[in-house]
Amino acid sequence: MCRWLAYSGEPLVPAEVILNTEHSLVAQSLNSPLGKETVNGDGFGFGWYPTGTPGANPALFHSTEPAWNDENLRELTSTIESPLFFSHVRAAAGPPIQQSNCHPFRYENWLFMHNGYLKDFHKVKRDLTFAVDPSLYPRIMGTTDSEALFHLALTLGLVDDPVDAMAKAIRMVEEVGHDHGIDFPMQGTIAISDGATVWAFRYSTQGRSRTLFHSADMGTLQEMYPDIERLRSFGKRARVIVSEPLNDLPGLFLEVPESSVSVLDASGYSTEPFLQS
Incomplete structure (x- = not known):
């Protein structure tokens, strides 16, 4: 469906991972070997937290241009x-190709993005959007199932407990979907951040979710590959979570397990089961 990338660590010029790796996100927009679709050219988005201002709200840049054809993305990153x-x-x-349908989505200091779908969204859209808190409903600017899911999770307490809120939101999606005769209502990988922590979810009702990987410890990688000068440009806390690996170096990317959530903060990664029976 889509491809995404989340970075956390020492301040970095984003082009280093969005543009300059062997299988960068922009390269994946043209050729995504592990994606459901090979080409992801229906717009893109970039959301970032400013350096040196903890607690600041993130900035956004969205475009309906293909990522490989947008000079503004190159200039900015x-x-x-x-x-x-x-x-x-x-x-x-x-949903149509328009800026309001491009990820990531933002609420105050929170960012959200999704690769996947709510199956037969047109059948469940009314029930799910009517479950969104009235104070949040006017903030839904686009027409995607992903934005509706984000605001449903906000309604169910995402700001206080992202893991619990996403579990409640997805369970509601599944219950409503089953009520409408949909066998496998939820598919996807999701990234959420408050500017300090990243939560990355891999889950589908069918148990066959889209691919998701996170990078290994940078210090370990620099020891494993001392001759690769590019790795020395990253700080010890540099981490990425990605839909598919950014290069082919053995040991650099580890698959996030099915039905799990990987939490990335200043101490590194922790992974726990998510909505497992």
């Missing part, structure tokens, strides 16, 4: 630095 950023390339699966 080659100029700024950020300690935490999200980027997403879109393969539209129904």
Whole structure:
């Protein structure tokens, strides 16, 4: 459906991972070997937290241009630095190609992006959007199932407990979907951040979720590959979570297990089961 990337660590010029790796996110927008669709050219988004201002709300840049054809993306990601950023390339699966449908989505200091779908969203859209808190409903600017899911999770307490809120939101999606005769209502990988922590979910009702990986410890990688100069440009806390690996180096990327959530903060990764029977 789509491809996405989340970075956290020392302030970094985002182009280093969005543009300059062997299988960068922009490269994946043209050729995604592990994606459901090979080409993800229906717009893109970039969201970043500014360096040196803890607690600040993130900035956003969305475009309906293919990521590989947008000079503004190259200018922006080659100029700024950020300690935490999200980027997403879109393969539209129904909702129109417009800026308001590009990920990531933002609420105050929170960012959200999704690769996947709520199956037969047109059948469940009314029930799910009517479950969104009235104070949040006007903030839904686009027409995607992903944005509706984000606001449903906000309604169910995402700001206080992202893991519990996402579990409640997905269970509601499944219950409503089953009520409408949909066998496998939920599919996807999801990234959420408050500017300090990243939560990355891999879950589908069918148990066959889209791919998701996280990088290994950077210090370990620098010891494993002392001759690769590029690795020395990253700080010890540099981590990425990605839809598919950014290069082919053995040991650099580890698969996030099915039905789990990987939490990335200043201490590194921790992974726990998510909505397992």
